[in-house]
Amino acid sequence: MITSAFRPSEPRKTGRSQRFTLVELLVVMEVIAILAGILLPTLSKSKARAQAMFCLNNEKQLTLAWIMYADEHNGNLAYNLGSTGASTASLGKPPPSMSLNWVNNVLNWSKLNSDNTNAAKMVETGLGPYVDKAAAVYRCPSDHAVSAEQRSVGWSGRVRSYSMNAMIGDAGSFSQSGANVNLPDYVQFFRLTSIPLPSDIFVILDEHPDSIDDGYFVEKAYTDTWIDLPASYHAGAACFSFVDGHSETHRWLSSTTTPPPLPWAAGLPKAISTSDHAAMADFYWVLSRMSVEQRASNASP
Secondary structure, three states: OOOOOOOOOOOOOOOOOOOOOHHHHHHHHHHHHHHHHHHHHHHHHHHHHHHHHHHHHHHHHHHHHHHHHHHHOOOEOOEOOOHHHHHOOEOOEOOOOHHHEOOOOOOOOOOOOHHHOOHHHHHHOOOHHHHOOOHHHHOOOOOOOOOHHHHHOOOOOOOOOEEEEOOEOOOHHHHOOOOOOOOOOEOOEOEHHHOOOOOOOEEEEEEOOOOOOOOEEOOEHHHOEEOOOEOOOOOOEEEEEEOOOOEEEEEOOOHHHOOOOOOOOOOOOEEOOOOOHHHHHHHHHHHOOOOOEHHHHHOOO
């Protein structure tokens, strides 16, 4: 009898199934969860650091634009108007228009205010031409603050996250006397060359979304009260750019300086308790980098 050399192959018997058991599947899922728990915070921190770097670069770009503006205007700094200072005449002089300001918008939490989303208007005048009218430069990538009514119509953010130090530039009626009515004992800088220690005076900062309004960041030294509040988007820190062109982050010491970036969360104006040493340190860190006292400026070398 002739038998074939070719026989159908038989399944290999390994003694166990090649499929995962339920226990094995649960073990694999647990390992994946543990790895995710380890990696996700690292990825989140990396993303936050990247956003802070973008924010620093945006502020640096705006400061370079501010310097170029001064170069083309005989050393005179860009208008830096509070909305009240732009709309209230003083000392017999007509108020300048907000359209002349370094940034032409006033933000709020209303869905009816087109300034919140009108990027074209924002970049048309002021520093806009010096950043090629790139609206993205005016917004921190960590800033997603909108009100409930703004979110209800599909908004994911407003067009600006940054403000300018109130003590630099023509502040309209606030500075028509040559000094700023908000900080009369401090120097108002109208020309680029008049600013001492350019590495110590900031130009741009990211401001808390609840106080950002007109892009004019102001404090009142004699009140120990936050009038406007810096932002704290970057792990409890804010970004600042300085007259000499460098930018840096500064981490706040007090929890009262870092309310969440939500509508009406800042509670401004916010008086600072003299017993809260961390909050006082935060306040005077900002104030000391806004300007110099008049007597220090006038002192002979």
